[in-house]
Amino acid sequence: MMVESSEYPVRPGIKDCQFYLRTGRCGYGENCCYNHPKIKPTVYFDEAIRIREILAEFGFIHTEGDGL
Ligand SMILES: [Zn+2]
Numbered sequence: 214m215m216v217e218s219s220e221y222p223v224r225p226g227i228k229d230c231q232f233y234l235r236t237g238r239c240g241y242g243e244n245c246c247y248n249h250p251k252i253k254p255t256v257y258f259d260e261a262i263r264i265r266e267i268l269a270e271f272g273f274i275h276t277e278g279d280g281l
Pocket of ligand 1: 232233240242245
């Protein structure tokens, strides 16, 4: 069975695979001994921006270039 599309081992309690976290890919695939959470780095990035926008909307942080 050859499943190559983002099916990496999820191992709760084990250290996250740094390579996977950075690139969203792992060369070891299912043989890797590290944890591969089902969230891709781009999702982290989008989520960070969204949280920033929400915080800015409530006035917790300043937005850059707000025209004042
Ligand atoms: Zn890995």
